[in-house]
Amino acid sequence: MNHLSDQELMKIVQAGDYAPASEIYDRYSGRIYNFAFRFLKNAEAAEDATQEVFVRMIKYASQFQGDAKLSTWLFSITANWCRDYLRKSDNKAKEAEDVLLSLPASSEYSPERDLERRESELRVKRALGALTAEQREAILLSRYQGLSYAEIALIAGCSEGAVKTRVFRAMETLKKALTADVGGGGRWLNATR
Amino acid sequence: MAECDAMNEQMPLLLTESLGREERERAHQHIENCAACAAEWKAYRATWSELGELPEVEVPARVKEQFLSTIGASRDSKVIPMRSRLAPGPRPSALPRWFAQAAAVVILVGGSYYAGNRTAPLRVLPSPATIQSVEQTPYSIAETRVLNASAISPNIEGRPNIQNVQFVDADASDNQIGVSFDVTSRVTVTGAPTDKSLVRLLSYVLERDNSTSPSRSNAIDWVRRTYSDPNHADPEIADALAKVLRNDTHEGVRIRAVETLKDMSPASSGTRDALIDALKNDPNPAVRIKALEALSNLAKAGTALDAKTIDTLRAKASQDDENPYVRVKAAELLSEIP
Structure with a gap:
């Protein structure tokens, strides 16, 4: 079934056959989970979001239009779920729980490089945590999911102009929080052979 | 100001x-x-x-199990052939009841997603093309330098931070391509796809660890179009794709890399090793399936699969906790090997 396009898989689901559910899950669960995890800053909530998004995908399959991108539709459902979650006051208190949660050290790098990466990761998490929910949603979809502003506008239910403003303000905040040494240049271009 | x-x-x-x-x-x-x-x-x-330093986090396996359990599909259902859509058979008994409940929920809540977007049905405009013509440049400004690949060194020094990479193929018949990017200014390097400077530049774009995912995905798509032609085959491009397959944290990018490797021939031992590594170690089953398809293509193209590859296929075909699709694909590939 993995040779079928997203649209073909969804047509099968729309016809009442849920056999493609697993394949669709495999294609998108990683992106959905990571988006929710970074948006909500809570691993448990991200798990709930991921499961619920795919359940809703099945429930509302008939509303998926074949000429749309499945990824955009799924992120719309995810973002709605996450916004609802954050609206509940009890959940806001849980937001910061996982901010400091770090991944296990990777043996792929030297201890020094590994420490650098983990510190950088922590800085980025804190910086993202300082954004408003709207800004965080926009920057996560733009930077980590590579979606266009038009797609983000559809997902966020706002205009493209509003997305541009959110990304701009998010970048201003992030820029203040993060500093990095940018190395390299185009020296090799001047080296003739 | x-x-x-x-x-x-x-x-x-x-x-x-x-x-x-x-x-x-x-x-x-x-x-x-x-x-x-x-x-x-x-x-x-x-x-x-x-x-970009934020790593991807793997989804706990229990989430999928819970999802499949919720919709009434067991893990095994993934390998059951689909019913014909022309003559659908009866649904599993749990589904009509579940679906009726779901329909009731839809009516009660008025639809969760589209209710909030009822005036804007989801329609996505096609993405803008990424291949642009150098000839159509409306500006002839000094900051855009056009360099011939033959005039620059193939050795890229200092890991330059290149950004906004775009690919140029003004005339598909002239065997000339170009890569535009920002370094300290906007630069376009042009030349034949086989020119070593261009090959190294494209490899660098593919391998850069701080590259944004869209740029890298575009680069891979473009490399696929250009280097699937056997006349343009270059082992350095294949090696760069193999590194992407091994190291990229974005599964979408890894899938593109393996799909591109599948179309490139002849395959080097490095390519084969990267596919085997992906099959053995990639956390995403979609990538593992694509790696199997690529290995199948190699076998069909006459590449002999060595003992190590066959052992890996056997292990995958019989691995209890492996995704059923991966197991079936591995078994199919084993059966195709003479």
């Missing part, structure tokens, strides 16, 4: 490659001539790059 403020607001658009060609070139022209904006642009790029 007003121009600088406007430029500042455009910088995120520059980073996400969302500006049109004219606006982009105008922006770079301003940045090059304005020290304040150049510093600001450098800070933006550093921030964007550091955001």
